[in-house]
Amino acid sequence: MFxxxxxxxxxxxxxxxxxxxxxxxxxxxxNAEEVYPxxxxxxxxxxxxxxxxxxxxxxxxxxxxxxxxxGTPDAPGAAHPPExxxxxxxxxxxxxxxxxxxxxxxxVNDLHLLRMEDGLRLIHVDVGASGLFRRLGWLxxxxxxxxxxxxxxxxxxxxxWKFVQPLGHFGRAGTRQVLRLSASHQPLAQxxxxxxxxxxxxxxxxxxxxLFGSLTPEVAADALEQMDTEDQVxxxxxxxxxxxxxxxxxxxxxxxxxxxxxxEEEKAENILxxxxxxxxxxxxxxxTHEEDTAGGIMTTDFVALxxxxxxxxxxxxxxxxxxxxxxxxxxYVLDDLEHLVGVVxxxxxxxxxxxxxxxxxxxTRVISVTTGEDKGAAxxxxxxxxxxxxxxxxxxxxxxxxxxxxxxxxHVAPELNR
Amino acid sequence: MSxxxxxxxxxxVARSWFSARWRGLxxxxxxxxxxxxxxxxxxxxxxxxxxxxxxxxxxQTLLWSLIPITLALILIQEMTSRLGVVSGQGLSDxxxxxxxxxxxxxxxxxxxITNFGNAVAEFAGVASAMEIFGVSKYLxxxxxxxxxxxxxxxxxxxxxEKIFLVACVFYIAxxxxxxxxxxxxxxxxxxxxxxxxxxxxxFLVMLTGVIGTTIAPWMQFYQQAAIVEKGVRIEEYxxxxxxxxxxxxxxxxxAFFIIVxxxxxxxxxxxxxxxxxxAALALAPLAGKYNAYLFAFGLLNASLFxxxxxxxxxxxxxxxxxxxxxxxxxxxxxxxxFYGLYTLIIVISMGIVxxxxxxxxxxxxxxxxxxxxVLPFILVFMLMLVNDRELMGEYAxxxxxxxxxxxxxxxxxxxxxxxxLSPLFT
Numbered sequence: 067m068f069x070x071x072x073x074x075x076x077x078x079x080x081x082x083x084x085x086x087x088x089x090x091x092x093x094x095x096x097n098a099e100e101v102y103p104x105x106x107x108x109x110x111x112x113x114x115x116x117x118x119x120x121x122x123x124x125x126x127x128x129x130x131x132x133x134x135x136x137g138t139p140d141a142p143g144a145a146h147p148p149e150x151x152x153x154x155x156x157x158x159x160x161x162x163x164x165x166x167x168x169x170x171x172x173x174v175n176d177l178h179l180l181r182m183e184d185g186l187r188l189i190h191v192d193v194g195a196s197g198l199f200r201r202l203g204w205l206x207x208x209x210x211x212x213x214x215x216x217x218x219x220x221x222x223x224x225x226x227w228k229f230v231q232p233l234g235h236f237g238r239a240g241t242r243q244v245l246r247l248s249a250s251h252q253p254l255a256q257x258x259x260x261x262x263x264x265x266x267x268x269x270x271x272x273x274x275x276x277l278f279g280s281l282t283p284e285v286a287a288d289a290l291e292q293m294d295t296e297d298q299v300x301x302x303x304x305x306x307x308x309x310x311x312x313x314x315x316x317x318x319x320x321x322x323x324x325x326x327x328x329x330e331e332e333k334a335e336n337i338l339x340x341x342x343x344x345x346x347x348x349x350x351x352x353x354t355h356e357e358d359t360a361g362g363i364m365t366t367d368f369v370a371l372x373x374x375x376x377x378x379x380x381x382x383x384x385x386x387x388x389x390x391x392x393x394x395x396x397x398y399v400l401d402d403l404e405h406l407v408g409v410v411x412x413x414x415x416x417x418x419x420x421x422x423x424x425x426x427x428x429x430t431r432v433i434s435v436t437t438g439e440d441k442g443a444a445x446x447x448x449x450x451x452x453x454x455x456x457x458x459x460x461x462x463x464x465x466x467x468x469x470x471x472x473x474x475x476x477h478v479a480p481e482l483n484r
Numbered sequence: 485m486s487x488x489x490x491x492x493x494x495x496x497v498a499r500s501w502f503s504a505r506w507r508g509l510x511x512x513x514x515x516x517x518x519x520x521x522x523x524x525x526x527x528x529x530x531x532x533x534x535x536x537x538x539x540x541x542x543x544q545t546l547l548w549s550l551i552p553i554t555l556a557l558i559l560i561q562e563m564t565s566r567l568g569v570v571s572g573q574g575l576s577d578x579x580x581x582x583x584x585x586x587x588x589x590x591x592x593x594x595x596x597i598t599n600f601g602n603a604v605a606e607f608a609g610v611a612s613a614m615e616i617f618g619v620s621k622y623l624x625x626x627x628x629x630x631x632x633x634x635x636x637x638x639x640x641x642x643x644x645e646k647i648f649l650v651a652c653v654f655y656i657a658x659x660x661x662x663x664x665x666x667x668x669x670x671x672x673x674x675x676x677x678x679x680x681x682x683x684x685x686x687f688l689v690m691l692t693g694v695i696g697t698t699i700a701p702w703m704q705f706y707q708q709a710a711i712v713e714k715g716v717r718i719e720e721y722x723x724x725x726x727x728x729x730x731x732x733x734x735x736x737x738x739a740f741f742i743i744v745x746x747x748x749x750x751x752x753x754x755x756x757x758x759x760x761x762x763a764a765l766a767l768a769p770l771a772g773k774y775n776a777y778l779f780a781f782g783l784l785n786a787s788l789f790x791x792x793x794x795x796x797x798x799x800x801x802x803x804x805x806x807x808x809x810x811x812x813x814x815x816x817x818x819x820x821x822f823y824g825l826y827t828l829i830i831v832i833s834m835g836i837v838x839x840x841x842x843x844x845x846x847x848x849x850x851x852x853x854x855x856x857x858v859l860p861f862i863l864v865f866m867l868m869l870v871n872d873r874e875l876m877g878e879y880a881x882x883x884x885x886x887x888x889x890x891x892x893x894x895x896x897x898x899x900x901x902x903x904x905l906s907p908l909f910t
Contacts, residue, residue: 160581162807173807175585193807201585271715272572300715 071177098152105186164231169261194223263292287316311340320365323352361437364467393455518710523731528790529609536763539746544675568711576805601851603833609787612761616780657782662741799826856900
């Protein structure tokens with residue numbers, strides 16, 4: 067049977083033997099580590115005295131209107147809630163949360179708990195109108211009205227706790243602590259990076275920074291790639307240099323270069339110095355290109371192969387490189403001096419017999435752009451040939467990077483009419 | 485070596501001083517906007533009407549009140565913008581998290597009603613101003629409403645802010661009109677510096693009206709939201725404070741010239757007026773056609789400006805407090821409450837103004853009374869929040885800020901009560 071937090075807060079806490087009034091619950095403490103947090107105790111207040119902690123072990127029963135307590139805790143405040151607990155009112159009620167099932171930021175009107183043999187468990191949060199009216203004490207009146215007029219009753223809008231990412235509370239001015247959830251309960255992991263980016267952009271600056279700082283560098287980098295440059299700069303400037311370096315290190319090289327070019331020079335230098343030398347060199351080179359050129363929007367994360375490889379060898383190389391590469395459908399074949407000499411599609415590779423050489427499979431008429439060419443020219447090639455990626459070479463024909471279709475969209479879209 | 489180290493190096497010092505100043509100026513321009521815009525919107529149709537009446541009926545005797553008003557305005561708006569910078573949250577968000585859903589809900593209802601009253605007054609201002617130019621309200625009000633709606637729905641925060649900053653410049657119309665009247669400056673200065681109080685009900689009501697029209701409930705919500713939206717950082721805050729101060733001074737300089745213009749012309753000739761339109765029309769024979777046009781243009785600008793901000797600010801504050809989706813970059817189905825409230829306020833207030841026998845003066849008065857009823861609550865919540873050490877840390881109010889803040893809020897509450905109760909005495 068379910069009970070709402072509002073109903074629990076309306077109860078009185080009494081001794082089971084003498085029925086003495088001990089106070090009213092003002093907060094509910096639960097175990098944040100669990101997927102559906104079990105209640106470990108209440109914060110109870112009597113009159114104007116400070117609230118004390120009432121652990122679950124002292125509670126005999128949660129009745130209709132009363133919470134009955136074993137014995138009489140003579141020294142309230144003897145016990146303390148466990149560190150890192152989830153507080154229903156302090157952390158969740160009336161606060162914004164991220165609903166990861168709908169990928170949006172909402173405000174919590176009520177909490178929905180399940181009564182079980184061994185206690186209470188937090189199952190849902192209520193973000194709907196009925197929760198709002200319940201809090202205001204109007205729910206029955208409103209329901210009677212809507213039923214009478216429209217034959218309609220307000221429904222609960224509940225979100226299961228496993229889809230809820232709380233946004234924490236203030237530690238001290240201007241800082242926000244994000245509640246640590248257990249490893250098995252990571253609601254944000256269910257979001258697509260683009261959704262995560264959108265949700266982050268909906269949050270105010272402190273919440274955004276706190277939540278972003280709590281993400282792993284890989285997840286943070288994926289989300290960051292989807293954001294506006296302005297928001298990227300705000301987030302990176304707002305975090306410690308060490309963490310910032312790790313996040314930028316996980317980004318695609320072209321996105322990293324775009325971001326670094328917008329940062330203050332000193333900060334950008336420090337981040338580059340902290341990155342793996344091979345990666346930072348690639349990013350540094352990308353930074354030398356003009357913003358509006360093919361070189362300025364390309365990435366260096368592409369799959370490069372040698373002419374002498376067999377199909378088998380190629381697939382082995384591909385297994386290693388595919389994770390990093392932005393596009394694996396086109397594989398570029400380079401000679402010993404890294405000149406672009408051919409291209410092989412993934413399709414032709416898969417259907418070919420394992421011992422054939424790439425030089426037999428590859429198409430040698432490769433369409434490419436040079437690094438200095440205008441990005442608009444690159445976009446036209448995409449439109450004409452329907453490519454998903456386009457190689458970029460320097461004036462000597464040395465392969466420098468690729469432009470993918472999403473790079474083109476990102477750079478051309480702002481110029482289209484919305 | 486030691487001798488060289490001891491040598492003073494003035495050029496480097498001078499350069500760093502210069503570059504620090506330059507940098508400061510750049511930061512100032514990056515955070516400027518919320519304070520100046522909020523303060524200027526405050527000189528809306530209702531404000532201009534009140535100042536015109538004050539000048540026409542009481543001459544220069546109310547000019548002194550602009551000095552304490554400026555100080556009070558700076559004090560209150562500084563607190564709300566500090567709340568915004570430190571917490572990164574809007575005012576209704578903070579009220580909801582700190583005081584719960586019940587208080588927030590009823591406060592938001594109050595805010596909707598008072599802002600709605602103000603919005604009606606703004607569209608009435610558009611109608612009056614355009615009537616001076618000979619345009620029927622049945623044309624000017626729908627066109628004005630559409631402009632306002634279109635700008636907000638199609639614009640971005642940054643582009644809209646620029647339009648608003650330009651609108652602020654047009655208030656110069658009033659300053660030009662005031663200077664063209666060429667008043668007796670020394671006498672004016674004396675009147676400004678010497679407080680003058682008459683213990684008569686109508687004088688006190690007028691005084692309360694002048695003060696009440698300058699500090700309105702929507703201002704705290706709007707400025708805090710704008711500061712949060714702009715993402716002003718705590719390190720930049722001291723520059724942002726200048727934004728508030730400049731805005732508050734600007735708004736009162738404009739008010740000063742409105743009062744002066746009306747005092748030098750209408751009061752001198754004993755002309756009674758009831759609205760800002762009366763003032764502009766009565767100015768024509770006394771101060772020339774162009775001064776009347778300047779006055780009318782100022783009224784149009786102010787009304788349109790405030791009409792763009794009030795409905796938006798209301799929808800923003802309410803949705804933030806209740807936890808509904810916000811944003812002009814969302815689709816209607818994603819943020820139905822936001823768009824619904826925004827559009828409804830514009831459409832209904834336009835409709836009321838277009839009624840054939842629209843009681844302008846009653847509505848203006850009513851919206852001021854509503855402001856007076858809601859303002860005390862907001863100011864008290866704001867003071868509690870800005871004193872919350874858990875929220876504000878080292879940026880909480882100090883003792884002197886509190887003495888000044890509490891005094892100011894107490895006076896505002898007292899004046900609001902006077903304004904609300906005044907019909908009983910007249």
